[in-house]
Amino acid sequence: MTSEMSNDEKNKGSRKSSSINRKTISNQNYRMKQMTEVFPSLKKDLQNAKLFLQQSSNESGDSLYEHLTRVITKVIDERPSNVVDHFELYSERVRLEKFRMQDMRIEVAYKEPDRLTSAQRMLPIRIEEYNQQQQKQRQQMNKNKNEMKSMTSTNSVVMDEGEEDDEQNDVIYYESPAVKDLCELQFYWNLLGIGFPREETFSLSCAIRKLKTNAIFSSTRFWGKIFGLRNDYYIAECTLTEDALEKRIDAVEKAINIMSMEPLNREFSDQQRKSSSNASMRFESTSVVGKNSKNEKSAVVVATSDDISSVSDSMPNKREMNETFDENERKEYPTEWNFSMNIPQTSYRRPIEIPAEKIGHGVNRCVYYVCTNLYEEWIELPLATPHQINVSRRIKKYFTGNLDAEIPSHPTFPGTERNYLRAIIARISSSTHVAPRNFYEIESNKNIIDGNNEDGEEENDNFDEDKCNNDKPIRVNASYHPLPLDKLLKLDHWMHIKPEILKQGRVCYFDGRLLINNQVNDNDDESSIDDDNDDDDENVTEITNIEMRPEMLVPLFTSCSGDRLTNDIISPWTIRLSDAFVESPLVLLQSNIWSGAFTFVKDRICDNIYIGFGCKYTSLNYSPTSFLPQVEMEYPHGEDVKEENDPSVDDEKEWERQQEMNQNNHRSDDDDVSHEVEINN
């Protein structure tokens, strides 16, 4: 308060003094005028103007004189170009600088949190890599020294050994091939105008190397980048080694068994347990055909049911309470109804859930890893299920960058964003991964995996062959001759290297009839009360014969020239060339359907990449209603639903007359009927 007061007083004082000054000046002027007749005096005018400029303002206490001197000194110190054009901005900046705090300790100490956290995470990883490199270099140096010693000690060295050493050295100089590959490929992508900035390429290669060190992968490659709203996804494609595959399959089967037991357990009452165990025993005896998984499942169910009974005997839990409650409920209904009335049964059948392909097969041949920040851990994506793929075909979404985000969409997507991402990856790679003809070949040795893939392959043989051709591991053809440029410019000489995904959402066609039969059998097992199952069976087979026709399988390595879009006019592929300063130009194949999917080829190097939003090109705009039935198709015209003209007034009168007539007749009829009933009874 005191300081403010003093300031005010000062200001007042200065104002007073200035007014006094003026008065004195004017008095002086008057005297000067009288004394000397030189009136227009420059000195006096300047003094006047300066005094006016030095007046301090009421609001800020600053004077224009000081401000101008500060601006001019700043301009002369810094000497920016064309100050006149933006003088007002310049003077504003000077004003702002004046009011900034002189000693900005807070600003110095404060680091932006995001930058700091990323630096803290990034640094240890880089230090680790640095140390590894140092170690390798040291090892190298030591080896060289040892060699030198051996050379000096034994002067007579056989030439062959020397060559071997050289070879070893060569091998050691390069680190792992993946790093070299990624950088090399990125170099080619850069020539084609696609790729990331330098530091991002580096951290990407480091991250991929981290994946590569894992022993369970036989091959690792960078798949691409999908943009999200908050974060971008970097995606790596890995193929598992056979050992790892077997382990995974075992683990998955165990998990499935446990999962399938749980819902059953909840429903089991004591009686049902017995019946089910009997039924499963029956099932085992009846189904002799090779359904190993089924048998295992039922066996496990039997075992666990015993376990549960023992557990529930020992400790009373909620389940028993529920059971008693259920019994009470049941008692409310008269049991006689079951015999006297036919309970109407719904004709609705739940659509058959098509099982997902096992890991290492079809859509799930490769495992995909994803990360949003390159210094974080890679996260494995779950397997793609046919249902997810099918729903993902019907919706169009941007990714958010959070793997656990839910996907609000009209056909409800089963799962979170990680499932959606996996489905989109499967669709993109199956439709856009291409290579020049004969670049890849089918691995003929590995028939083992395909052999016991699905149940009941024996149904039709032709179908089986197709399937084998469709889903097989491939490898780079060692005897591939690079195609000449004029051939590469034609789509006939390009082929798909990933199998097409069927409408069903799988690569191998799954026969739904088998599943339905199994389901019916399961129903038998669970509730052995119904005796009408035989009739149902027949119905079901009829339905499935109509609904589920096996889809045409497109064999692997089909030509890209046959690709066509159903509704769109555009051609699905565009071929481009790189700049001609490379000796043999790179050929780039660009997908118009998944914009952002590219493939390049140079001699013996071929790579696919996807950089984009993960949205398919559609010429028509997306509309969720198009999946509902059309209004006029909702109720098909038949005997029940007929369209007729509205009755006129005359018609209505006639109808009323007829009604009266009928009523009279009916009364007599009713009497007859009642008579008949009495007779029958």
Added chain:
Amino acid sequence: MNVEAFRENLELMSYSGFKLKELEADLIENSLIILQSSNKLQNIFFFGRIETTSEENSYYYIAFGYTCDIFKDQKFFYSLNGFEWVMMPEMKPKLLPITLQSRSLLTGDPINVEHVCMMPTFIADTENVFRACPKKPKKLKEEDRLACIVHLLMTESAIMPRSLLYRQVTRCISYNPSFAGLNRMEANEMKNFQLFRYPKNNRNYNLSKHDDFNYQTDFFDTIDDLVPRNCFSFQIKDRDICLIRALHWPGMIFVHKLNTKYQGFFYFGNGRKNLDLLFMT
């Protein structure tokens, strides 16, 4: 992006995942500098490239410049090979709805005429039955379509950081030479990014968004008012790179290196607006 700092901007551009090829970049940079001097432009910008389906003329390269006022005296140029620049025809407002209805991609031939199927109009009968009256397909020359696309892109999705441009005392809008970049705190707020167009909103409304408003720089429309809300995705990358993608025009990207004057927007896309945005976020 400004051709003055072409190489720096190219480096920023690569954060989008796409780059210009070496030869392409050289051709564009040098030819644009020559174009600037021959047209007496004060500044010239490389706007981006639009993909076509043809294999010979694979892209339309687009550039624009101004003589005095950055918005009033804009001139647009396009090129099929990256060095022979042609003046873009003036945008015809009549053709804007037809452009939005067009379903196909650009063909790479500027004189190609396309027949666009228009949405039918629905007319009620005397008995209140709605009938669809299919309209005649309308003709659309590719050159005009290009002009419309670029106009839409510029007005709807081109953005700039706050106080990049300012209005001089002479009412002429030009570059602010004292622009020193946004800092990280500022870059997190949408109101600090403005649309690169002549403002359409009320001036006082635009000014009222900022506490420390400045009459010279803050009268532009900000991007938080655009009608599909959240039609921009914000990302701040590791090395202080602020990356903004326009979701209603996929391919339109704005990059700004924080605390420096390097910034720019550019478009690498196929020239189709994403009308499905409301379903997609």
